[in-house]
Amino acid sequence: MVFVKGPIRSGDADRFAEILGGLSRPKASIVLMSPGGLVKDALDMGVQIRQRNFATVVLPDQECYSACALIWISANRRYMSPRSTIGFHAAYIRENGQLRETGMGNADIGSYLTHLGLRREAIMFITQSPPEGFSLLTPNKARELGIDIFEQDGTTVTPPSSKPTLDAMVRLGAGYIELSATCSNLFGLDAAEMKSLGEQTFKEGHDAFGGENFGRLLSYEMEAVGNLRDRSGLLASCVEAVRKVAETGRTVVRSPSFDCRKASTVAENAVCRRQELSASDLAMSALYSHILKTAPKSVADKTRTSQRNWYRMRNACEDDADCISSTYELRLKQLEKIAFQ
Incomplete structure (x- = not known):
């Protein structure tokens, strides 16, 4: 001290x-x-x-x-x-x-x-x-x-997770609502439960901080959510929603697309420890599987090759969460382009 x-x-x-x-x-x-x-x-x-x-x-x-x-x-x-x-x-x-x-x-x-x-x-x-x-x-x-x-x-x-700020409660509620409206299937979540948690958070925030303060910040937050979705796509918005929930200590995404008990690299273990990285992995896996099932064979083969290269790039990040997050963001954009071109 x-x-x-x-x-x-x-x-x-x-x-x-x-x-x-x-x-x-x-x-x-x-x-x-x-x-x-x-x-x-x-x-x-x-x-x-x-x-x-x-x-x-x-x-x-x-x-x-x-x-x-x-x-x-x-x-x-x-x-x-x-x-x-x-x-x-x-x-x-x-x-x-x-x-x-x-x-x-x-x-x-x-x-x-x-x-x-x-x-x-x-x-x-x-x-x-x-x-x-x-x-x-x-x-x-x-x-x-x-x-x-x-x-x-x-x-x-x-700690702040037990008594969140006004800002944190707005982000938490908005995160739950976004998960219920657009992301529940992607992450295997119960949409009704996410909506209920969002509404409960909004009520608690309203009661704790007043309707005017809460409503003003909520309008700014929902505008930011819409801007992110328009700018970076639905998947990025869904991953961000998980991050908002995770920052207050709540858990919605419990595991990535792989079995964390069998994680074999430092980077995989880092993904297992952080909800937002697990969410990115789930989103990436869903897109990757969709491409392999629906794309022409030549496109699917190229995607398999690029996926192996991407795994090497992600694993090179080791325990650097920011580096891992950036690699997932890059891969999601690449796969979205292939899937929806």
């Missing part, structure tokens, strides 16, 4: 880097207790935390304001308690003894938060309060703004 206590001053980002470089283990939690300080150093420290995939923690009854809060939000794994005090406000400079908001500072913060993947409402919340005030973040407010948190209550920690 690395403790950050007191004001963030000039040179602290360099000192922070030295301390992180001397850690004996590759993982660390950054415990924050600070009134804030220089935005530049805070953002540099946040980048270091993000790059190393460290966690940030504000303990119960501890305070983390301003620049400190920007460090806390930089992590993929953020811990807080209902008794943690995390406060945000706009960037400012002191001019003639007065505090004045600075457009350039807020632009830097906005760019930083955008790169963290936060949406507009979260960025507005973080930068809306004047220098002499604070917008205080609670666990429920974090979830409403789409900020994943691990909520600590004594020795109990509630």
